[in-house]
Amino acid sequence: MHLKLLSGNIDHMSSTHDMFRRFDAKPLGKKAFSVAFMLKAPYFATVRPQVQVMEPHHGVVKIRKRRGVQNHIGTVHAIAVANGMEAAMGLLCEATTPKGMRWIPKGIALDYSAKVTTDVRCEARTEPADWEKEPPFQVDVRCTAFIDDGTEVVSGIIPVWVTAKS
Structure with missing residues (x-):
């Protein structure tokens, strides 16, 4: 299964976004796409993001609270949440980046306002x-994380550098 993550798209739809739309229409499709997403970007497997939304200008993943992402006090580790936010940003960028363009994150600036005591939804x-x-340009992707009761626990910006493909 080929998953093209770091390339432009066709009329604002990358092969990754096209794949998500095909998988999303099938039973267990989001689960299968989430596995393919982790295979292409293996680092994301550390948090096992469950892809929920991939569309232009919007990406959402869920990170389950499990032992592998907890810190010493039993809450979801701050960096695990940051990884979930980066995964959501990547989905958004793949679905949004114009044809003939490519993107790469330039950094991350996050504010942690509350403990992450449950599963977390990263948007x-x-x-x-x-x-x-006109390229090159920067897009500041706004990211927010929420726990199960709707409490916002993390917010911030991931600046993304967008350039023309060479």
Whole structure:
């Protein structure tokens, strides 16, 4: 199974986004896509992101609270949440980056406002105007994480550098 993550797309739809749409229409499709996503970007397997949304300007993954992502006080580790936010950002970028362009994250700036005591939903968002620039340009992807009761626990920005493919 081929999963193309770090490339542009066709009319704002990458092969990754096209694959997500095909999988999403099938039973257990999101689960199968989540596994394929981790195979292409193996580091994400550390948090096992469950892909929930992949569409232009919006990406969402869920990170289950399990022993492998907990810290010494039994909450989800801050870096595990950051990894989930980066996964959500990657989904958004794959579904949004214009044809003939590519993207790469430039950093991450997050504020942790509460303990992550449950599973966590990591969301990434942009607006269409964020992408309507001449390359190269930066898009500041807004990221937010929520625990099961809806409490916002982490927020921040992942700046993404968008350039023309060479």
